[in-house]
Amino acid sequence: MERVTMADVAREAGVSKSTVSQYLNKRYEYMGEKTKQKIEEAIETLGYQPNFLARSLKQKRTSLIGIIVANITHYFSTEVSRAIEDFFHQYDLQAIVCNADDDPEKEKKYIEMLRAKQVDGLIIFPTGKNNALYESMVKQNYPVVFVDRKVENRDVYTVITDNTESTYKAIQYFIKKGHQNIAFAVQPLTVSTRIDRLEGYKKALTDAGLEVNPDFIVEGSIAEMKGKLEQLFSLDVKPTALFAANDRVFITLGEFIKEKGIKFGEDLDVVVFDNIPFSQMLETSLSFIIQPAAEMGRKAAELLYQQIQKENQEPEVFVFPSKMM
Amino acid sequence: MERVTMADVAREAGVSKSTVSQYLNKRYEYMGEKTKQKIEEAIETLGYQPNFLARSLKQKRTSLIGIIVANITHYFSTEVSRAIEDFFHQYDLQAIVCNADDDPEKEKKYIEMLRAKQVDGLIIFPTGKNNALYESMVKQNYPVVFVDRKVENRDVYTVITDNTESTYKAIQYFIKKGHQNIAFAVQPLTVSTRIDRLEGYKKALTDAGLEVNPDFIVEGSIAEMKGKLEQLFSLDVKPTALFAANDRVFITLGEFIKEKGIKFGEDLDVVVFDNIPFSQMLETSLSFIIQPAAEMGRKAAELLYQQIQKENQEPEVFVFPSKMM
DNA sequence: CCGGTTTAGTAAATCGGTTTATCTAACTGC
DNA sequence: GCAGTTAGATAAACCGATTTACTAAACCGG
Known part of the structure; x- marks a missing residue:
């Protein structure tokens, strides 16, 4: 060597x-x-x-960008990452994908380490809990784009979906089908996506003159989820429809439902907020809210590239519409 | 800044x-x-x-390793990648994931670029078509591990599954269930996995005294697949069972079957060679051959780490058993 | 044939760290 | 009181490229 x-x-x-x-x-x-x-x-x-290292040292560019995903097992994240990679491929920029596991400590560590490695920019699915750090990057004019979730700081390019609106429509769809008892299952309300989706759920009910029953809102970690579903389905008035706020909730729901012998479509109408691979092979009675992952990834990549090229516009939040299938 | x-x-x-x-x-x-x-x-x-760049230049270590996957949309690849990342996390090594799209040219480009960036080692899902390049890395004692597919060069650490054996067993299972007309759908026979699986198919039939009917072997790209399935199902003697050699073939098959109104389990027994997310939510009549992706990734990572630490043993091929579900 | 321009190529500084050899002052013991 | 340690810190070389400023030779018109 x-x-x-x-x-x-x-x-x-x-x-x-x-x-x-x-x-x-x-x-x-x-x-x-x-x-x-x-x-x-x-x-x-x-x-x-x-040796690109030597060159990068002098040129202060590494041709590397970092992607920090909140959860790499989330199919949506991989779709977005793929679109980002594809975009940067044409400019000979490589992506490093890191998995923060929705842990703010891990996120911090990765941000610091990627910056130490001098990556040219960062695309982050933020935990939302490192505001000081986000702030400092913005202040230093370091290229950053947030994806999937909003954070408090408004001075950052952000690419998200219309979580509230599409949830609203899905619930509306349930109501139109005649459902009165609609449940909502979600992981802990720590990030904007979950909060926004819940908001859409509540608003749809209220607007339709239905009351929001707190017993029908199942909030808990994936580990707790099954127990809480158990509770939900042992209520006197059982839900006939359920909104799963993301794919991981849906998986747990699927296991639960199989054990209980409940049938999708017949006993329970379900809408899942997320892109699921092979969804076309699943029971047709299920509906999915599909986020335009590829376009979102592409947009995020474009926004980052503009910053790297110093063609900055004013930071903005880009909202993409989701589609129900 | x-x-x-x-x-x-x-x-x-x-x-x-x-x-x-x-x-x-x-x-x-x-x-x-x-x-x-x-x-x-x-x-x-x-x-x-x-600035890690400066340090790396002097120390000749970047604490970066590269993963070159053949197809990033392949769920198995992401599982393996995730396991690799997890393993290296404890040693503060980051992974760069690149997608070669099963294109030898792209693969070559990525290998060269990652080496130019001085990554400490490479884990590759090889296309198998860059033998000279593989050779040169081995000769230079550069840390490399191959995953998923064998290549001609035997002097490389390789981690694969028992493709032939598990296909053999799956076909045997079909035969035991009474199937006589068993088809096999596969993408072009360019890599060892596909070839080995086909071999298992043929051997199982022959060993059971059944003849191998070339009409029942559907080989073609994903784009051609549907047309070829059309041919298969317009034969006089139609297959009652089908082996899909990987998940992409399965997706196409799913679309085809839906269009034709054929029913899994009733009209057609199917085994898919691959890990599929949400497979527990699919029709129960389907069977899957699951590769132990996490263990394979972990093993590959360990083998690479040993090489990076210069604790080299003799290169070896590690074969993991798959399980049918 | 001479001053100015063009063409072709180079020496040396630089990027931001690590590492080695060296230096100084204080401390030892005899 | 002096050689030998040792603790603490540093100057300078180095990693492998890029880049700037500079030089030398060829060329060119009047």
């Missing part, structure tokens, strides 16, 4: 390091044809491969 | 760069208590954050 450096190439070709550098950067303006050839040959015979 | 450097800290604390460096690397052996404190303060007031 005796690495070949530019100096070696220069020696082999009988020119200076500077000239080799010019060659590699295709600044041929004042370069003799024979010199060019000599360098080419030297590179070939030595099997030289440039 | 006026970055604070070590020199600034040194000036602020009234010591030399070297001392600051010692401090940061926790080499306190000969360091006065007051010096330590002064540096600590200086770092605090300036908000200094070290």
Whole structure:
């Protein structure tokens, strides 16, 4: 693993390091044809491969961007990440994907480490709990885009879906179908998506003249979820429809329902807020609220790229509409 | 974005760069208590954050490893990647995930670029078509592990599943259930997994005294797949069971089947070779061959880590058993 | 043939750290 | 009181590129 450096190439070709550098950067303006050839040959015979680290140090660009997802097992996150990667591929920028596991400590650690590694920008699915850190990045004019969730700080480019509105419509759809007892299952209300979806649920009920029954709102971690569903379905008045606030809730629901012998469509109408792979193969009675993950990823990537290129506009929140299927 | 450097800290604390460096690397052996404190303060007031790039350049370690997956939309790949990330997290190594899209050219580009970025090692789902490149990495003693697919070169650590055996068993299961006309759908036979699975299929049939009917082997790209399925199901003797060689084939099959009104379980028994998220929510009549993705990822990561630490053993191929569900 | 321009190439500084060899002052013991 | 340690800190080289300022030779018109 005796690495070949530019100096070696220069020696082999009988020119200076500077000239080799010019060659590699295709600044041929004042370069003799024979010199060019000599360098080419030297590179070939030595099997030289440039060291991007050294270059990055000098140029203060790494051509690396960081993606910090809240939960990598969430299909939506992978779809967004993929779109981001695709976008940056055309500019020869690579993405590093890190998984914060919805843990603010982990998130902090990753942000700091990616910045220490000098990545050119960051796309974050924020936990929302590191406001001081977010603030400092904005203040330093460091390229950042938030995806999926809003945070308090308004001076950051943000790409989200219309959580409240699409939940509202889904609940409206339940009501139109005649449902009176509609439940809502959600993980702890720590991030904006969950809060917004719950808001849409409540608003839809209220607007339809139905009362919001707190017993029908199941809030808890995935670990607690089954127990709470148990409670929900042992109420005197059982729900006939249920809104699952994301895919992980849905999985738990699926297990629960299988155990209890409850049938989707017949006993219980369900809408899931999330993109699910293979959803076309699932029972047709289920509905899904699909977020335009690819477009959102693309938009986030564009916004980040603009910042990296210093073509900053005013920070803005971009809201994408979801579709119910 | 006026970055604070070590020199600034040194000036602020009234010591030399070297001392600051010692401090940061926790080499306190000969360091006065007051010096330590002064540096600590200086770092605090300036908000200094070290530049890992510079450190990596000198130390020739980036604490970055690369993962090149053949297809990032493949659920199995993301599971493996996640396990790899988890493993390396404990050693403060980050993973860069790149998507080669089963394109040897792209794969080559990524390998070269990741090496240029000086990543400490590579875990690859190989296309199998860049043998010269693989060879050169091995020869240079560069840490590499192959996952999911074998390549010709035997001197590389490789982690795979028992493709042939588990397919064999699945087909045997079909036969025991009484099926005589068993079809096999697969993407082009360009990588070892597909070839090995087909081999298992053929062997199971032959061993059971059934003949291998070439009409029942559907081989083609995802784009062609539907047309070929059409042909398959317009044969005089139609298959009553089908083996889908991976999840992408299965998706296409699902679409096809829905259009035709064929029913899983009743008209057609199906086994899918692959881990599918939410498979527990799909029709119970389907069977899946599940690869132990997490363990495989972990093993691959361990093997890479050993190489990075220069604790090399003899390269070996590790075969994990799959389970049918 | 001479001053100015163009062409081709280079020396040296730089990026921000790590590391090695060295230095000084205080401390030992005899 | 002096050689030998040792604790504490530093100067300078180094990692492998980029980039700026500079030089030397060729060229060119009047």
